[in-house]
Amino acid sequence: MATMNPSIKRGSAELAVLAVLEQQPLHGYEIARRIEQESDGALRFTLASLYPLLYRMEKRGWTKATWETTPAGVRRRCYGLTAKGLKQLGATRLEWDAFFQALSRIGGLRRA
């Protein structure tokens, strides 16, 4: 069985962000909005929980941020997934999968 990541809470947020960025580069508000929407409101980020996470992921080389100007002339900092981030997403998914399987065996949980 795979070793569990001790910082499971932070790991779940990382997984959520990496997963939405897998689809396309997004800016902070859009990342938070999509995670909230796709989790039916179960996962909700404040600025204090989202941006430090985004900055850490950028420093680790999982994402690359660039300032982009929207057609309306508004500047937004967009985060895109790097090859390293994509690899990390795969590893994180495996870790969470193992975690849910373990919980399922113990608690008789049903997976969606």
Added chain:
Amino acid sequence: MRDWSALVHRHLASVRVDERRRREISAELAAHLEDAYDAALRSGCAEAEAIARAMERVPDWGALAVAVERSADEDSTMTRQAITVLLPGTTMVLAAATGMSLVVSSTPADRWLDPRWQVHALAAGLAFLFYLLLGAIGAAWSRHVGGSPGERLAAGAFPLVLHVAVVGLGLGEDMLYAFSRGAVGRHLDINIINMILIMLVAPGAALLLGVLPFARRSARLDAQ
């Protein structure tokens, strides 16, 4: 329409990150709040409610400031100060040393003993302007790479390190000479005062004058 940039900037003013990073973070967080506000308006909220919806994203400004600072702390402070102080500062020291060496090597020996005060005043004026320029370049460079006002001051005044070293050597030599003659008296006092005025006070004043225009926070850069 609410000024989200000013709001974020005010709340993150105490966060210890370099100026450039602070501006970038402030702009990004302000954009997030503005997007949340616009989305609430589009969904039919009145302005007051839209503002409240946006502000729900920041239940605790203090916690946000701490979280941002912690994530920035992962950058090495040494690395930042090497960029904002040491690099511009040591370059200005090298420029000062090169400038002084060129002047000394290219000036005929008899010119140093020229009895006309105008010659010495012109030389002192040019040296003052040269140091004023060094202070300005050091501080402007530090500001350009995101130095705080204190870091700009340190970078601009850095060539004084060279002067302190020269004065220290000169004083040490003088004191040894005086002790060897058994006369630590008038000769030493006059030398100390002259040396401090010429080697520390005058160049220090020139450097600080050069730093001044770049020491204040830039309204234009802060607004970016």
